[in-house]
Amino acid sequence: MSTQSDGLAGRDLSVAPDAAQLCELRPGVHAWVQPDGSWWVNNAGAVSGDGETLVIDTCATVQRTHRFLTALGDATRGTPIRWAVNTHQHGDHTYGNSLLPAATVLIGHEQDDRILFAGDLLFAGLTPLVFMGSVTGALTTLDWLAGMTPEVIVPGHGPVLAGGEIDRVLDEHRRYFQFVLSEADRGLARGATPLEIARDARLGEFADWADAERLVLNLHRVHADRAGHELDLVAALCDAVTWLGHPMPTSV
Numbered sequence: 001m002s003t004q005s006d007g008l009a010g011r012d013l014s015v016a017p018d019a020a021q022l023c024e025l026r027p028g029v030h031a032w033v034q035p036d037g038s039w040w041v042n043n044a045g046a047v048s049g050d051g052e053t054l055v056i057d058t059c060a061t062v063q064r065t066h067r068f069l070t071a072l073g074d075a076t077r078g079t080p081i082r083w084a085v086n087t088h089q090h091g092d093h094t095y096g097n098s099l100l101p102a103a104t105v106l107i108g109h110e111q112d113d114r115i116l117f118a119g120d121l122l123f124a125g126l127t128p129l130v131f132m133g134s135v136t137g138a139l140t141t142l143d144w145l146a147g148m149t150p151e152v153i154v155p156g157h158g159p160v161l162a163g164g165e166i167d168r169v170l171d172e173h174r175r176y177f178q179f180v181l182s183e184a185d186r187g188l189a190r191g192a193t194p195l196e197i198a199r200d201a202r203l204g205e206f207a208d209w210a211d212a213e214r215l216v217l218n219l220h221r222v223h224a225d226r227a228g229h230e231l232d233l234v235a236a237l238c239d240a241v242t243w244l245g246h247p248m249p250t251s252v
């Protein structure tokens with residue numbers, strides 16, 4: 001287990017993305033970890049070998065992606081980037097693709113050496129967001145992630161996880177998704193809206209996680225799935241802002 005990844009796991013998340021660090025998890029396997037991991041502040045990574053580099057996700061802005069690619073170029077002594085993979089299509093993970101060399105080939109998912117780049121299937125220490133897919137699907141995904149028995153996970157947002165932290169964070173996600181489902185179903189039974197359910201809900205152990213307003217978005221997701229209609233993204237975001245009482249803090 002690399003001491004660097006262990007060190008990152010306990011880091012202070014209260015600093016800005018300017019303090020991002022490239023962390024070598026294994027020889028040639030790097031994670032780009034941007035604090036504080038909240039809205040638009042994602043993780044990325046790269047795998048280098050045989051004189052070539054595969055990039056896993058980019059960043060939301062030109063400046064952040066440039067910083068990532070510069071650090072990567074330094075660490076790999078300029079090994080050319082041949083391929084890139086996006087864990088999913090959200091802008092925080094893909095907008096920087098335009099800064100990749102023009103000849104870069106975008107390919108499918110990658111798992112390497114028991115290091116798993118999980119994308120937004122995991123938000124370590126932050127409130128998970130389930131916009132696409134479903135909350136029940138997200139629960140199933142946790143078993144799928146655990147079944148891969150990774151030694152290190154680079155989550156979509158938040159610090160790198162290693163060893164026992166992986167099970168702990170998977171369990172936290174499990175409890176959170178079950179909490180969302182049970183609150184949603186109890187609320188539905190009494191005809192409450194997602195915003196009303198969120199206002200009545202007690203976040204308990206999840207209250208300290210950043211981006212708590214995602215509860216409202218996740219409840220909208222369950223409501224839409226249970227009712228069999230599309231998620232109304234604008235209504236969901238408006239409700240999240242109403243629940244918060246002010247605009248969502250973002251770092252774009």
Ligand SMILES: [Zn+2]
Nearest residue numbers: 042092120156
């Ligand atoms: Zn993300």
